Amino acid sequence: MDLTYSDEDRAFRARARAWLRDNVPAERRPVSGPAAAVFDRAWQRKLFEHGWAGVAWPKDYGGLGLSSLQQIIWFEELARAKAPHHNNTSYVALMHAGPTLIARGTEAQKAYYLPRILSGEDLWCQGFSEPNAGSDLASLKTRGVIDGDHIVVTGSKTWTTDAQYADVQELLIRTDPASERHKGLTWLICDMRTPGIDIRPIRTMLQDDHVNTVFYDEVRIPLANVVGEVGRGWSTALTTLSFERGLGFIGDQLDLYEKVGRVIELAQRVKLEDGRLAIEDDAIAQRLASLKADTMAIRAMTLAHITESDRSGEPGPKGSLMKLLVTATHKALSEVVADILGWDFLEFDGDRAAYPWTFDYLWSWVFTIAGGTSEIQREITADRLLELPRAR
């Protein structure tokens, strides 16, 4: 065991910190809508132009080819610098579409798409869930029929985050009509401008429209866009999910560590209804200190996880534990903030910048549901880590 960063790691951190200090945009990211996507693309473009995009991605496709530890250092510095949140419209492209292509894509797919992701040219969305296939993803029904050198897709996807801004989609469909469950699926790269795609936003309790239902009416997608093999899309989808559940939350993990500190500062400024500073309330102080310990553990777990996956060469089943802890800690932190802010917490008009803490609280259900619910993460842990007899 050692916590010592190599000279290169330290130099990398120092460079990242200095660059971010001078380059984090002064203006706030628009909360949502098309302007947010424009902002995210511009930020990603800037990272790309200054040599900060794709820290651990291969050099051949525009990445920096650095270690997974340096990738973590980069995310830590982003969080520290309060840089534009990584959980934005570039999230799917950077955190799981790109990594899926790196692991499973053809040479042509990698050469074309990866540089476009890194430069902010292409935003991606994820078309996995359907109205009747969420936790039970393998029951999905959107179908694809092979017609010459194309697959013709008909059906619908839902909960597709940021579909209205995305250029490209990870699309998981059933190409063998006689198949059931995990068999007969295909993972496709879908150009969101292809005729036959209709996107309808869903209004959420956060007063935004960031998720959508997407309808496909005979959408023609080239066979060359299959990632993995036709009929074996489940295997490619598992790769995608392993990235989403493995390091997909890394930005939030490290952000949380900073965020507890900000809530402690908040508690030192804000008075409770009885006139005392919030930090002087024993119960609040204890909950904050306990959450601080949790975020320290999250960081230690992240480093332990990287050590283990670097050793074994695969993400392993512990990503689910991480997601459980991160999302529960996020929620508990929001609940303490609610007790600190009192009535102010009950004011909200959808503006994340103006009401960050209430927004965060509402977002906590996004965390515990999207990317596999907490119940499903416990199921995965029971199956894969504890190897208990199956429930299903």
Add this chain to the structure above:
Amino acid sequence: MFLAADEDEAEIVASAADFLADAMPIQRLHAEPPRPDMDPDLRQKVAELGWFGLSAPETLGGSGLSAVEHVLFFREVGRNCGPVDMLAQSLGLLTAADDAKLAARILSGETGVALAVEQGERLRILGDPSASVALAARPDGAQLLDISGLAAETRPPLDPTTSMRLVETARATRLAGVSGGDVWRMGQLGTAAMLVGLAETALDLIVEYAKIRETFGRKIGSYQAVRHPAADMALRAEAARSQLWYAAAATKEGKADAQAHTDAAKHLANIAGVTNADWNIQLHGGIGITEEHDAHLLLKHALLLVKLFGSKRPLLASLLHARLED
């Protein structure tokens, strides 16, 4: 940066596990009569293999290893519900730094060291009745006290691993001592490690049982009301273990925030130990509350370890404003 046991460290874990399974298995607590504490025989055996000096400097006759090996060893001790005087003996050696003769007697196991907890006018002594010395540690220093021949009031211990008695503080005379927080820190790391090992054992026991016990024609491990608490037990153990590794490595490397990381590690280990032991009993059903089962031993031992070297209140108070490095 490497936050897992490397090859040398894994070897220490393996030999500790072998030794403890043989010398101090948890079954000893079911024997008739039960065998609490580290009696002089066991103390001798542990001493012969050099375990007491694992993290002590070579000048004291120790192996000169670090906080990392210390937690790896005591996690294995925790898996077997090892008595707290094993930790007291190791810490006693560090505390005897200025008294070479005493240090040698502790290292060889000739002198037994118990743990002393201050309770007003009295000291609660934890450990084998034959111990003539007691270690009293605080965050700012530690001392060894002579308790031989003192009138002691024996108290019945909830936790059968460790005997308890009360003596009058004023009568115990100081033999040696060190200032500074090193001994306290190693005590925190040692108890946190024991709690982590215990939390892992609780998880192992229920996972094993859930694979064989059937109700309504199904294995209980296929019920979500069993699977989900078990997954949460895995999470508690994982979080506490990861933070323990971090704290031990930070201590070894002399990091400025090592104390804060150790406080967090002890806090998380306190929660993991007690909560996992609690769920392990519940998910076993009736068999879980029987004397012959290990489940209650884990719980009772966890309750003792939680009280030592920082319980909830002071740990959280010092964590709240602690500053952390990169």
